[in-house]
Amino acid sequence: MQRTIKWGLIAGIAMLSVSCSNFLDERSTTRLDESQVYEDVNLVETSLKGVYAKWKFIRTDEQGLIMMMxxxxxxQGAFQMKSDPQKGGLDRFDGNLNSTLNHVANQWNIRWPMINEAAKIIKGLGAGTLTPASREAKLVGEASFIRGFLDFQMAMYWGEIPIIDLDRSAELGFRRQPLKDVWAFIIADLQRATLYCPETNDPGRATAGAAWMMLGKAxxxxxxETGLRDFSKAASCFEKMMGEYTLVPYKDLWDxxxxxxxxxxxxxQFSPVYPNNNRLQFQIGSRAVQAYFGDGCYYAGYDKVVPTKYAYSSVDSGGIWEKGDLRRYESIRYDxxxxxxTPTLDPIKWEDLGDDFDELLxxxxxxxxxxxxxxxxxxxxxxxxSGKNxxxxRLADARLCYAECLNEMGRTGDAVTVVNEVRARAWGGTLPEDKxxxxSSQDAFRTAILDERMRELFAEDWRRIDLIRTGKFVEYVKARNEWTKRAGNIxxxxxxxxxxxxxxxLNDDITPADQNPGY
Incomplete structure (x- = not known):
């Protein structure tokens, strides 16, 4: 009982740390009385909808960009780096990137109430025998998917994390658990999700296809070192879901x-009407444009994040973009x-950034x-x-993941074929011979696929995870992120x-002795 209360307190404090006042005003689903929730499947449904609402909230406003920095x-934009040195630690990797940095704490804290609520749903409805396709089974499947997805992110970003399994709370407490146990738990959640998530669902909610895709990613x-990485099993997961989806013209994805x-x-799911807007453009647009044309220009903003030079440059300039790739101008604004x-920097020269003005880059x-x-x-x-979905x-991500798996299984030729299918869309459906x-060698493919994933998935919040899982994080960030390169701290x-x-x-089970090495 003390442990349950303690976790509720931690979750409550986590909710209070979230920056958006509207999120603070919502009634926390973690405060629902468990006996009431599980007596009525309609209340479980309401609780799950609340979890979905809070989950998508992670991707809004500035907090939706933190894991991309x-x-x-x-x-981060140059003015942001100058005006907010603490947050600048996310790119400089200096002493400001520490255990007291609120931007990191917020990312940790906002996920736990959802994980905890999903755990309650799984325990409450999954205690008995579930009938496949029943409403109860569907809810357990979706809750398992959400917990599995969020734990996946937590484990990628922080390594060992607590396992929130209410059937084993006395055994597990709230300690960080060994990586093998954490990843076995994630995989088990996503396996359960493949069994019980529906084939189709309301937009914004999990399906069996989503579960299979995330299981493959896991x-x-x-x-x-966990012994659980298995490219053959991953490939099989992607094969089970890819046929249910179809590539569409790249521009349609952003229409x-x-x-x-x-x-x-x-x-x-978002819309351009508060409170269901995502507010991303306010963060990613140009402050030079804002100063010149005002808030009513749809690509104005405040340069919280910008593409690295590597991400926006052509191949002949040391970047990733090949001539004719339609994804380039759908992903990045140059004009x-x-x-x-045409705006100028004149209204914002007071920023005094020397050669670092990037507001019109x-x-x-x-x-x-x-x-x-x-x-x-x-x-x-x-x-x-701003309120685009x-x-x-999405399918292209699954196909590129599948190609990676084929390459790791020694089927590099088949992997190349899959990548070319994705690339054909980038040239309007017919891939030129020279493209x-x-x-190639297995190792050359490993290098090339990371560039291809950047072209296809730019700014879709997968890059940090891609670099971590492939062991390229430090090498590539040090070479390509301007602020990291200058600081030389990573x-x-x-x-x-x-x-x-x-x-x-707040958590007696995690002490300074449990901190990740180096901090």
Missing amino acids: GTDEIQ YMSAPV YTRPNTREAVLEF FTYYGV PHIKKYEDFRTDKHAEEKINNMWN IPVL KWVA KDFHTLFPIPDTEMK
């Missing part, structure tokens, strides 16, 4: 008039001309929402209301984040 794909991402395309495995007028484009523009018929007139899982991948231990100081103070 400090990679070889995305870095098998290929589990640390080698707000075409949400939840046939390629979407899971999308978070800031607005109704015939390339910016993230994928999440721009014209409905917020002052010329749009919606008359919203403020980029803060955000892709979480087709040809058979070390191997920075692959994981520090356990927040607040967690060590």
Whole structure:
């Protein structure tokens, strides 16, 4: 009982640490009385909907960008680095990246109430024998998917984490558990999700296809030392779901008039109307554009994050983009001309950034929402209301993961064929001969696929995980992130984040002695 109360307290404090006041005003699903929830499946459904709402909230506003910072794909804008040295530690990897950094603590804290609530649903409805396709089974499947997905992220970002299994709470407590146990738990959750998640579901909710895809990702991402990394099993998972989805023209993925395309495995649902807007454009747009044209220009913003030079440059300039790749101009904005007028830096030269002004260098484009523009018929007139859906899982990602697995299984030729199928879409459906991948060594494929994943999945929140699971995080970030390169601080231990100081103070089972090495 004390442990349950303690975890409830930790979850409650976690909720209080979230920056958005609207999230604070919501009634926490962790406070529902368990006996009441499990007496009525309708209340379980309500509880699960609350978990989904809070889960998609992770991807909104500045907090939706934190895990993209400090990679070889995305870095913080120059003015942000100058004006917020603490958060700058996420790219400089200096002493500001420590256990007291609120931005890291928030990422830890916002996930635990959802994991805890999913655990209650699984225990409450999964105690007896579940009938496949029953409403109870569906809810258990979705809760298992959510817990598995969030634990997957937590384990990738922090390594050893607590396991929230209410059937074993007395045994496990709230200690960090061995990696092998953590990943076995994640895999078991996602396996259960493949059994009970429905084949189809309301937009924004988990399906069997999403469960199979995440199970595949878990098998290929589990640390080698756990003994659970298995590319053959991962490939089998992707094979079970890919046939249910179809690649669509790349531009359709970012067209707000075409949400939840046939390629979407899971999308978070948003709209340009508060409180269901995601507010991303406010963070990723250009402050030079804002100063010149005002909030009513749909690609204005405040440069919280920008692409690295490697991520926006062409191959002949040391970057990733090949001539003719349609994904480039759907992903990244290079031209800031607005109704015939090209902005300058004049209104913001007071920032005094020397040669570091990046407000008119390339910016993230994928999440721009014209409905917020002052010329749009919606008359919203403020980029803060941006509300495009955000892709979480989609077919092209699954196919590229599948290709990686084939390469690791010694089937590099088959892997090349799969990659070319994805690349064909990037050239309008017909891949030029000189752009087709040809058979290469297994190691050369490993290098090339990471560039291809950046082209396909730029700014979709997978890059940090891709670099960690492939062991390339420190090498690539040090070479390609401008602020990391200048600072020269990044070390191997920075692959994981520090356990927040607040967690060590509130949780008797995690002490400073349990901190990740190096912090």
